Amino acid sequence: MIIRMDAPGDSYPTVDYRDLAPQEVAPADWRDHTMSRERLARYLEIKVHHLVSERDWKCLRVVGRHLPTAESSRYEKRDKLFNWQRPTAVRHGNELVVNCYPGRDYVYHYGLILATYLEMTNRINTRVMVELPEADAARLELSRCTPEIEPGTVVVVGWGLDRIAGVSGWQAGDGYSWKVRHVAGRSVCHLGFEHSIWGDVAGRVVERVYQLGASAVVYVGKVGALNPAWEPNTLLATGDSSLVDGKLVHWRNYFGAGNGARRGVHVTSPSVLLETRTWLEEHIDRQFVDPEIGHMGLAARTCGIPFGYHHIISNNLARNYPADLSNERDGNVRFRRDLLLDQISGEIYNNLPAIKESNDAPR
Numbered sequence: 343m344i345i346r347m348d349a350p351g352d353s354y355p356t357v358d359y360r361d362l363a364p365q366e367v368a369p370a371d372w373r374d375h376t377m378s379r380e381r382l383a384r385y386l387e388i389k390v391h392h393l394v395s396e397r398d399w400k401c402l403r404v405v406g407r408h409l410p411t412a413e414s415s416r417y418e419k420r421d422k423l424f425n426w427q428r429p430t431a432v433r434h435g436n437e438l439v440v441n442c443y444p445g446r447d448y449v450y451h452y453g454l455i456l457a458t459y460l461e462m463t464n465r466i467n468t469r470v471m472v473e474l475p476e477a478d479a480a481r482l483e484l485s486r487c488t489p490e491i492e493p494g495t496v497v498v499v500g501w502g503l504d505r506i507a508g509v510s511g512w513q514a515g516d517g518y519s520w521k522v523r524h525v526a527g528r529s530v531c532h533l534g535f536e537h538s539i540w541g542d543v544a545g546r547v548v549e550r551v552y553q554l555g556a557s558a559v560v561y562v563g564k565v566g567a568l569n570p571a572w573e574p575n576t577l578l579a580t581g582d583s584s585l586v587d588g589k590l591v592h593w594r595n596y597f598g599a600g601n602g603a604r605r606g607v608h609v610t611s612p613s614v615l616l617e618t619r620t621w622l623e624e625h626i627d628r629q630f631v632d633p634e635i636g637h638m639g640l641a642a643r644t645c646g647i648p649f650g651y652h653h654i655i656s657n658n659l660a661r662n663y664p665a666d667l668s669n670e671r672d673g674n675v676r677f678r679r680d681l682l683l684d685q686i687s688g689e690i691y692n693n694l695p696a697i698k699e700s701n702d703a704p705r
Contacts (some may be wrong), residue, residue: 362404367453367470369461370615376622376659377666379462384668385614386459391415393431393438394456399468400436400596402460404429404453406475407445408483408537410517419671423504423512423519424534444479447541447633451613458615480543484550489513489520491554495529496596498690499539500549500562502654505683506690507532526694531556541612545637552645558596559649560690561638562683564656565608566631568622572655574665575678578603579653584636585609585628593639596650599698601689603652604629610636614667622659633660650693652686654679 375382378647392415394402412430419426429452432439439454442449453472461467490513491497498506512519518535531551538546546558565579580603582595590607597603606629611617617631625631635651642649656679657666665675 353666363646364471364473366613367404367450367457367472369458370454370613371618371620372458372462372615372619374618375615376617376619377668378641378662381666381668382458383462386455386462388417388453389428389441389452389631390417390459391429391431391438391440392417393433394459398465399438401469401471402438402440402451402456403434403451403471403473404440404442404456405473406446406449408443408517409441410537412441423509424536425501425538427517427538430640436626443537443540443543444475444483445539445541445543445546446474447612448543449474451540451615451633454613454624469505481549484543484546486516487518487547487550489515489518489531489551489705490522491520491531491551491556493555494557495522495531495555496558496690496694497551497556498530498532498550498562499534499544500559500560501564502562502679502683502686503532503534505680506562506687525691528694530694532670536646538634539634541636544634545641548638548649549639549645552642552647556647558647559638559642560596561635561649561651561653562686562690563632563634563651563653565635565651565653567604567612567655568609568625568628569604569606570658570661572604572658574655574657574663575675575682577655578682579605579630579655580651581605581608581630582639583607584639585625586636586640587627591636591640591643593643594648597652597689597693601687602690603689604655606630608632608635610634617659626660630655651678652689654682654686 412432429440429442457470483537507521520533523530583592608630609628
């Protein structure tokens with residue numbers, strides 16, 4: 343599979359995988375991964391749909407189709423408001439069809455998850471095929487997202503929103519909810535999705551909320567650190583640049599210079615499974631990695647609005663710490679992250695007065 347970004351001028355790039363026909367996915371190089379075999383296996387186990395282990399399938403076919411009415415995974419984290427809905431599955435003879443939200447990065451990522459999991463569990467006779475969605479599939483799906491966003495609103499999307507804005511008072515849409523607060527004379531819309539907005543889908547979210555009236559977008563989430571000194575779940579990260587397909591992208595940062603978050607150049611990677619030790623050596627002069635930030639920053643730059651991410655450093659690729667992506671549900675990890683989310687909340691609201699009125703003009 344070939345991944346290429348096509349970005350003429352300042353237009354928003356779409357991931358071009360060149361061939362939309364079904365393609366077989368090879369396992370990631372898990373022996374070279376920055377996570378140990380044990381921890382990587384644990385990470386995969388909680389991501390894989392339970393029907394994958396029901397029998398020996400001839401083929402697992404991963405498609406870009408949002409189908410929440412199909413059979414959901416029993417491993418879904420139902421104890422939270424957002425980002426709990428995982429790919430669903432449908433039995434089709436000797437095939438299992440896995441339905442992902444229609445983002446190309448997400449379909450590819452989930453295909454890698456399945457192929458790598460099968461190899462690590464010695465189930466090498468099952469093929470994994472991916473059918474990538476059209477470039478506009480996520481944009482079309484997000485056109486159904488219609489929260490009430492008045493012109494000039496700062497939109498906060500991502501993870502931990504129920505901690506930032508509270509668990510009550512949310513208005514429900516179809517697969518999403520939003521909550522508006524007025525702080526420092528500004529309207530702030532917190533927007534959360536039940537499904538994942540992985541990779542390129544996140545850029546489409548920025549486009550969508552801009553169309554609805556957003557004057558700035560803030561993304562709250564979790565990011566991997568490439569600096570071995572940065573311990574997970576103790577520090578925050580922010581910045582104004584990302585490496586997207588080898589090209590450095592800059593944007594107007596919502597967050598100023600006066601906070602305690604670690605700063606640096608981010609790398610946008612479509613899948614955690616690609617983050618091997620070899621990959622790390624190639625990006626050792628960068629500071630952070632995740633699948634969404636570069637897409638969102640570039641979309642915001644194209645729309646002409648500020649964008650900022652304020653993320654918890656959730657794992658470290660350059661050094662083994664007790665906490666990583668395999669044990670995120672641990673009680674102590676969740677406690678530490680709640681404290682950091684409170685810091686993020688303060689930074690979001692403290693920066694509201696700095697958003698210039700020139701961004702509030704109706705479109």
